[in-house]
Amino acid sequence: MSTLTFSKFRHSILAGATAVLIATASQSFANNDLPDLGTAAVNTFSLEKEMVYGDAYMRVIRSQAPVLSDPVLSQYATELGNKLVAHATGVKTPFYFFLLRNDEINAFAFFGGHVAIHTGLFLNADNESELASVLAHEITHVTQRHLARSLEAQEKASPATIAGLLGAILLTIAAPQAGMAALATTQALSTQSKINYTRLHEKEADRIGMQILVESGFDPNASANFFGKLAARYRFTSKPPQMLLTHPLPESRITDARNRAAQYPHRYVADNLNFHLAKARIQVRFSSYSDDAALSLFETQLAKHNYAFKDAALYGKALALFRLKDFKQSEQLIDQLLEKDQDNLFYLDTKTDLLVERKDYQGAIKMLEAQRRLKPTSQVINANLASVYLESKQPQRAIPILEDMAFLDKQNPLPYQLLTEAYKQTGNKALEHFSNAESMALRADYKGAIDQLNFAYKAADGQPLQIARIEAKIRQFRVADRALDELKK
Secondary structure, eight states: OOHHHHHHHHHHHSTTSOSOOOOHHHHHHHOOSOOOOTTTTOOSSOHHHHHHHHHHHHHHHHHHSOBOOOHHHHHHHHHHHHHHHTTOSSOOSOOEEEEEOOOSOOEEEEGGGEEEEEHHHHHHOSSHHHHHHHHHHHHHHHHTTHHHHHHHTTTTSOHHHHHHHHHHHHHHHHOHHHHHHHHHTOTTOSSGGGTSOOHHHHHHHHHHHHHHHHHTTOOTTHHHHHHHHHHHHTTTOSSOOHHHHHSOOOHHHHHHHHHHHHTSOOOOOOOOHHHHHHHHHHHHHSSSOOHHHHHHHHHHHHHHTOOSOHHHHHHHHHHHHHHTTOHHHHHHHHHHHHHHOTTOHHHHHHHHHHHHHTTOHHHHHHHHHHHHHHOTTOHHHHHHHHHHHHHTTOHHHHHHHHHHHHHHOTTOHHHHHHHHHHHHHHTOHHHHHHHHHHHHHTTTOHHHHHHHHHHHHHHTTTOHHHHHHHHHHHHHHHHHHHHHHHHHO
């Protein structure tokens, strides 16, 4: 489901919903004299508490930040992140990767295994290894519990100060300028360095992150290449990107990264087409390019043969043509790409949009149902298929797909947003309000969610099982709302 079509669909159907809401032999080469601090001596902030804060922060971020609701990019980021996590040690929490629509070069990790990736990171990375190097670094911040260890260093502070510090830490990582203002009101802190990742934490994340990177099959030189490029670009600027505010890049750190990479055996690492497809998608749909500038970008690449993959440039051009409503030329390019790779999710997503645009719902359903038999848990296929069913006024076919999506990814508001529309189409007011409540709760709007549940309660008159379910959810959200208020104090 492309964001343009999905956005159009949501504007008409989901008005008010949030639209935009990282070999054993290799290890020996990475050894050096830096200590592996691990998760020792973290007593003040337990793993259980990390999960509670992480969940609360994620809900607030969904309500206030431009989180992308793009199944294609979300699935790509999740698969890349999980590939890296599979080679990490000390993983004690599940990981959740999400994208923020922000041209700033940044990524950050916080409690509970949450890793945010700015779209600007894609725009400035030249290959997948460079992107993966940043995610591996952030994954290490989580596995080594660097935020919790920063709090441990403040164990003598009062509980009230710790509570204020928690909010300031996240805000500083996500938005340094605003974070600095918040820190100024936290009396226990006299300097920014007390809550920023310490230099030791950064060295640890660099070292272990590179080990994860290499064991996952990526280029160990990517980290030094990417950060060296950033350091050169912003050396004389008065306003460096957010990543350089929270992850300073002294020349010695870049040199250490190059020296560490040189300890690994040289090997060729092929680039990945899907990274360049994701980058092209972001350039067209989630960047500052105008309609004509986006088309010109890819036409120039194709004319000058200036691309890593020609297919990615063709895909970008097809998206740009779609944006300009030249659907005929766009579909010709997508069909050409599908002839070479009929199962590629990026192409299938755009083909769905094109079929829906000309109201060929049956063609889209036939294509997606065949793909769903091959990839039954793909959020891209399922989100697209459910959306086509809703567009074609077949909500009963969409509902079981969306219920499965919600069960498999309980942090994703999209299935609940679509379920709200599906139940609206069926006339089931109780479940319409119930689904809307779930979506609102994922954005930390518990009071609004409880209001929706009260509407659901009234609409469920004479349905005892449904009433019991609604009552249980109201109790759950009241407890969660009180807990969130306590975290804010």
